[in-house]
Amino acid sequence: MFAAPAKESCVSNFIVKKVAVLGAGVMGAQIAAHCINARVPVVLFDLPAKEGPKNGIVQRAIENLKKLSPAPLGNKDDAALIQVANYEDDLAVLEGCDLIIEAIAERMDWKHDLYKKVAPHIGPKAIFASNTSGLSINALSEGFDAGLKARFCGVHFFNPPRYMHLVELIPTQSTEPHILDQLEAFLTTTLGKGVVRAFDTPNFVANRVGVFGILATIIEAEKYGLSVDVVDDLTGAKLGRAKSGTFRTADVVGLDTMGHVIRTMQDNLKDDPFFSSYATPPLLAKLVEQGALGQKSGAGFYKKVGKDILRIDPAKGDYVPGGAKADDIIARILKEKDPVKRMKALHDSTNPQGQFLWAIFRDAFHYIAVHLESVADNARDLDFAMRWGFGWSVGPFETWQAAGWKQIAQWVKEDIDAGKALSTAPLPDWVFDGRDGVHSEKGSYSPSKKADVARSELPVYQRQAFRAPLVGEGAADGKSAGTTFFEDESVRIWHQNDDVLILSFKTKMHVIGQGVIDGMNKAVSEAEQNFKGLVIWHPDAAEGGAFSAGADLQSMLPLFMSGGVKAIEPVVHQLQQAHQRLKYASVPVIAAVAGLALGGGCELLLHTAKRVVSIESYIGLVEVGVGLIPAGGGLKEAAVRAAREAKGNDILPFLKEYMLAAATANVSKSALEARKLGYLREDDVIVFNPYELLHVAKVEARALFDAGYRPQLPPQVPVIGRNGLATIMAQLVNMRDGGFISAHDFKLGKMIAETVSGGEVEEGSIVNEQWLLDIERKFFMELLNHPKTQERIMGMMQTGKPVRN
Template sequence: MSNFIVKKVAVLGAGVMGAQIAAHCVNAKVPVVLFDLPAKEGPKNGIVLRAIDNLKKLSPAPLGNKDDAALIEVANYEDNLDVLKGCDLIIEAIAERMDWKHDLYKKVAPHIAPNAIFASNTSGLSITALSEGFDVDLQARFCGVHFFNPPRYMHLVELIPTVSTRPEILDQLEGFLTTTLGKGVVRAKDTPNFIANRVGIFGMLATIHEAEKFGLSYDVVDDLTGAKLGRAKSGTFRTADVVGLDTMGHVIKTMQDNLQNDPFFPVYKTPDTLAKLIGAGALGQKAGGGFYKKVGKDIQRFDPATGTYVAAGKKADDIIARILKEKDPAKRMKALRDSTNPQAQFLWAIFRDAFHYIAVHLESIADNARDIDFALRWGFGWKTGPFENWQAAGWQQVATWVQEDIEAGKALCNAPLPQWVFDGRDAVHTPDGSWSPAKKSYVPRSDLPVYQRQAFRAAVLGDNVANGATAGTTILEDESVRIWHQNDDVLILSLKTKMGVIGQGVINGLAKAIDEAEKNFKGLVLWNANAADGGAFSAGADLQSMLPVFMSGGVKAIEPEVAKLQNALQGLKYANVPVVAAVAGLALGGGCELMLHAAKRVASIESYIGLVEVGVGLVPAGGGLKEAAVRAANDAKGNDILQFLKVYFTNAATAAVSKSALEAQQMGYLKPTDTIVFNPYELLHVAKVEARALFDAGYRAPQRKLVPVTGRYGLATIKAQLVNMRDGGFISAHDFKIASLIAEIVSGGDIEQGSLVNEQWLLDLERKAFMELLNNPKTQERIMGMMQTGKPVRN
């Protein structure tokens, strides 16, 4: 095995994509230099400097930590081409014009290091045509590497070789993209728009075509084709606005220019409305309007009939919403096809068009059916891919219906379904792999070494990929937790509750897992099976389960429950084997406290961490504020503790939640020594490695030390600021009360500055404040409001 280490990346082109790819390299601690043209006036690197400045304003944020923008090196093509010699990977990301790209390549080629990989982030131009004019050596090191927008958040990267690309280049790049940048790599053939855009944009064009045919407005189509179908909630037209109508127009033009022999060619005509909007400069979100525009607080939609914007917000018919809730995919598909409702007929039509298209084009655009499903899931945010949808709804039945529609002239073209569709199969995804028409066989998963880091890989319907919810050897399982292992010295505790909420069952499970780990294992990892797919680590205490206790025994009955949580988390902190929290997604309130008490944390870059109890009018009472006091005292190392405490206090008092694991490190929720992982599928592997390493290095539980606190002095200083905020109308009287209680806990209460207290003293303060607030009618209003609407009540 040979290491492929990318020491430095160059990104050519500081447009939207180029700048964000550079930002994501910085997130991953990969040194990067961003190039663009020299500016005509002002500083020569002005174009790049403006692009970097803009990164700090974009939402969703491309940078995990805004301050890291300063780490992007700036360069221009006139003065700095020599910098390329020190780069191992060069990604070109300029505008989609072959002639412009070729001009740039001529300029940079002489400066590319002899072993560097050169790649284009084109979204659809031919990689082979781009490589024309290179010498043989550079051709062998050139490929397409197509990121999706926004590159920090979209999991997909398409990797596209030419016939000349050396295979090991692709393997090295796949390893780097997977582990270092955290991506899901799909290898595509060098055909126009590759896989995701080819199928995805066809789907959007077919949707526009069928919507016109059935007379449906954009808002209704978006309601039908968004979350109800398990796709991005922006639906079809809103997604086009986000992507940019000019970008969409460009991808469509690539299809028009290069796919004249495609039976679906007539569908690639630019829709009249799209052409009209682009012509008027209404390019979508970035231009303040496209298919939709915001007027004040209202969203309006474009009405093609009148050419004006009208009120938006129409939804799908109730009967259709009910059909789409049907759990059985076969019954759901049949109900849509049989219905006479135009919205149902529209949905059947867009399913049929997609199935027709992927069956006809699978052989030419992808190696196998799995690659098409992953491309749409990871690049367009679909929960299930198109082949998975077909297979789930009954392969042969659906195939027969599609063929009937083609023969009846209802489909978008008359190309028949390929022979293999009807060869007696009932699936394209099987335990042996996914169907490849070119190879006439089922292709197994890639066995590159990088995938040994993924204990549980992304699965497709019908394959035999191990599932983190059922694999391994179970020691104990109930409705709240699963305690299990994979025969490798590390015990795993998975929370099975919805969003990983913590109730009595989880508290009991935690104690059992620690007990078992201390007896028979080297360590314990807290990990949830759905974490890789955007699930939660833990969204905090289970308020629903507290209700019956509250109803039957009043506030008094809750106190022992709070004490149990505190004791369980202290048990976790002082366990005799290392406990590693593998965090991805939400870690809020009690979930944040659970993670704070582990010996170490391994967090996915997309971790959203915070103590948010003030939203329901409470204070953290599982040891989160106790840990704030402990950490501030440790951070201070003998200096004024209050300076360090203020950050922790403010985070809790404002319910601040990190927008990334990098930001959580800045906020103090993750320590500088905690590990940040970029690929969520690698989280469990890394957490287990860390647990074993701690054990093998002679792990001992931390000693129970006394904590120096700021006492009255800290409390008075923080409270003075709170009074100003209350009197200035920035916070309500109840907010003031909660924040004052938080200040009292983190400063150790009404005692002398510099007093030494034990952790139990701080936990008692937490519990007392929690009980006092639970008795308060204003807090009860907040709790009920949150449980009814899911939104915080401001009172």
């Protein structure tokens, strides 16, 4: 038996002070990195190196974290915070860890050998978990004493762990329920995950359904004669799934990894009615045999040669030019907004691509109906597993329900009876019991319980005012919940019948035009009169939306065409003053930020009392991309902040970072990096679960108000003047003459430099904020008339991409 110290009584307040990750491979190292993102101390273990430093394996893995893309670390400098360890010298370190996650290779015998080593060193209250992607959790726990078995479970992160929302939590028959509750709370709030509890079945929920889906797609693609690039175009963004589609996703995951997951199904699901579909596709087997393992080996279903992406041609056994797309008629069907009409058009289509799409939908619906009872507690868990683990915007049961439950069920039955399906297994009786779907206001259907199951009521979910929505559930989503104070086409000002007012933008990408400016002023007035604070938050914050993509250039165009620059200037002035109004409001204004906060969106958050920001926030002043400079107070704030940070010392070193970020349109790749760039302050709150953003922002607003909040007094700002400007200009000249920036970029850089320097004044001159705002606005107006800027604006509006001229 693998012995562990005797169990003590559990404590209700479970705080993870330190995590150990066993295994510094791809997943282990990235799980450790994400713990560091969340400011959880972590120690990363691996075997002692045979040559060189004993911890060389772990040290190389940590170095590699800095190079990976997408980046596992929110700030790559934080790699140094990961503690290194090996199994020979450092097992005693485990005794101080509250959570131990094993993440070594998927070999039962290797895992058991490791467990024998580590079990005696696991603390009496620590949770021990395996990050296995499909091995039996009960089988892994064999040999543990009762105390450790009660604290052991599966905790399956999806790759890459920082970005994929899903974690599957899998108990053994002996895992104590409170262990799972504690771990779910930690995963949800601290690491920002969406937790789905899975049964201990091969590949759990997401991989079981998702890998079947990939196999079914390969089978049906071959049947209908479709190439891999056409399949990926059909099964990517057009279906609301990961834009990489099916085969490109397999290349990213690794074809050897895919083969391993398929073999797990082959070895453990021999009685499955879909067993014949689990055969390793011959093309996949051939590629693996040739060492073409996907992205990591440089070739798989695709191969990059120079700038060209080639695709595998199974008939030729070689790579040929790719890039083929869906037929126009199918692309038009997929743009149909009514899910009932869209699915009917695919079902009735005579086009091979349409028939292929109906076939993969039918196969998925057939599979999830037959297997729901054995793989998940209820339909909600299965849908969230696919949304959060495979990047689907809508889960398979949601798709079925939205497209017409009864009609789809009939069509699937007809295909099964006609021998067109991948299995002869009939749909379960509950599918035909008169229902219109599996999700309703009462909950989601559970075949094992023969009832609708409500959502978890664990305390951690009280932090989520609006939980992830489901088709058919009818839950409040923040677009209509609460009590509305004011609403028009641009904004909604509302509250949850408490003491904090909420301002939500309704514009596309939450861009800022006249309506939003008016809404900000209206919201501040109401908050000052009747509330403890104002939170700027948007209902789609957790679903990958933007905080704000900046100024609404589209709405400015008619103004510009009719009245020229003079017609635009009042709007820019109003924007500046609205931001100042946020800054000097008599109650705290909190920006609850997730996703893109660009240009005017970045300027807006700079003017709030405090920012509560999702880790996945991408913040920057990007106006140079459209040939403009920031004019909503962003450069004014750079000068104010640099002067404050200098504390009477030389301002220029503090100013350079702000100026360079604006001049190069540098956008942070995380909230942690935004803090490093100066867009966020040290006391701003970084939130890891975007569904908790509104809750935390409201808590911060109340806390500031209850502490006697007063807005800061308007500062008198010392500036670097013409002497400092000359120093900056010398650098810009070098960049222009070296070919690093264009002549127009040089002009923009000069205007940014002159603004943050305070203009043509003596070094050390004291100016006020309005002086800086006036310089911003003057240059902005001048640029609007410039042909090069107009080229950039039109290019961005037409293509969505910056023009370099």
